[in-house]
Amino acid sequence: xxxxYAFIQDNQNIWPVRRLCSALDVHHSGYYAWLKQPTxxxxxxxxxxxxxxxxxWLESGGVYGYRKIHxxxxxxxxxxxxxRV
Numbered sequence: 001x002x003x004x005y006a007f008i009q010d011n012q013n014i015w016p017v018r019r020l021c022s023a024l025d026v027h028h029s030g031y032y033a034w035l036k037q038p039t040x041x042x043x044x045x046x047x048x049x050x051x052x053x054x055x056x057w058l059e060s061g062g063v064y065g066y067r068k069i070h071x072x073x074x075x076x077x078x079x080x081x082x083x084r085v
Contacts, residue, residue, distance in 0.1 A: 001026060005034045049073070049080055 004024045008031055011020060021028040056072045057064055064072075066085040073080060 001030075002034075005031050009035070049078065049084065052076065052078060053085060 004026050008017060008020045008024065008026075017031065018028050021031055052073060053069055056069045060068070066082060070080075070082045070085045073085065
């Protein structure tokens with residue numbers, strides 16, 4: 001459902017929201033409630049870690065795996081498990 005809402009948000013200037021909701025089989029009130037919903041702490045942390053992981057991976061030339069990226073995150077002071085990387 002989250003991906004459907006994101007698709008609607010990306011394409012709302014091309015098609016009417018109600019038509020997109022109908023085509024994707026979601027209710028328009030749910031979409032509008034999703035728009036007003038604040039971003040959770042977990043989602044913010046996930047976005048921040050994702051950006052750092054991508055940065056470390058690009059700086060390594062696309063060579064680093066999850067173990068080295070996890071070490072880089074620990075060096076910077078970010079705490080997360082190796083499985084999250």
